[in-house]
Amino acid sequence: GQNIDQPTEMTATEGAIVQINCTYQTSGFNGLFWYQQHAGEAPTFLSYNVLDGLEEKGRFSSFLSRSKGYSYLLLKELQMKDSASYLCASMDSNYQLIWGAGTKLIIKP
């Protein structure tokens, strides 16, 4: 079956670095997406990886290992506004997104 696993909740300190992991099992693979969702709002696109390696985009970076079915989202220099849920989604062979349940990130001063 298709499955996405990511931690339910993480806590980090303002100014620090946090890594949110995601493992996936999907029928075929056409890329791994990360979205940010603030409470009560719709998700916003953060990153897309389809090749192995690290993609850096400002304070946020995303990593993919296709052989391990593994990705992580790395957030640096954490700010209070980064408190949100982070959704991992894998795109299967039919180009359908399989969503994880999201990781709620709590930033403390």
Added chain:
Amino acid sequence: GAVVSQHPSWVICKSGTSVKIECRSLDFQATTMFWYRQFPKQSLMLMATSNEGSKATYEQGVEKDKFLINHASLTLSTLTVTSAHPEDSSFYICSAKGGTSDNSPLHFGNGTRLTVT
């Protein structure tokens, strides 16, 4: 970047009435739009795929006669919740792919919070 507009942002309706939610792609044409539902503290659940000029494709367990989808143009899809009940209260979000590639990222509307009393 691609912008998806969803209206209304929130709506309260009485049980038994119908509610229409609109989803528009503002600066691009979307042959396919997706409708999601999200309950509190839960992940996104795909309800249906809306295809321009043809019938929507519904996910298993989603009643097509209750959740009517119309995709009459390349920039507009509507979801109508018919004979709404309190259990239909949820956050409904539409999305569209921001590019022509199959693996283009989804861009979401701002969502509609529906409360049925």
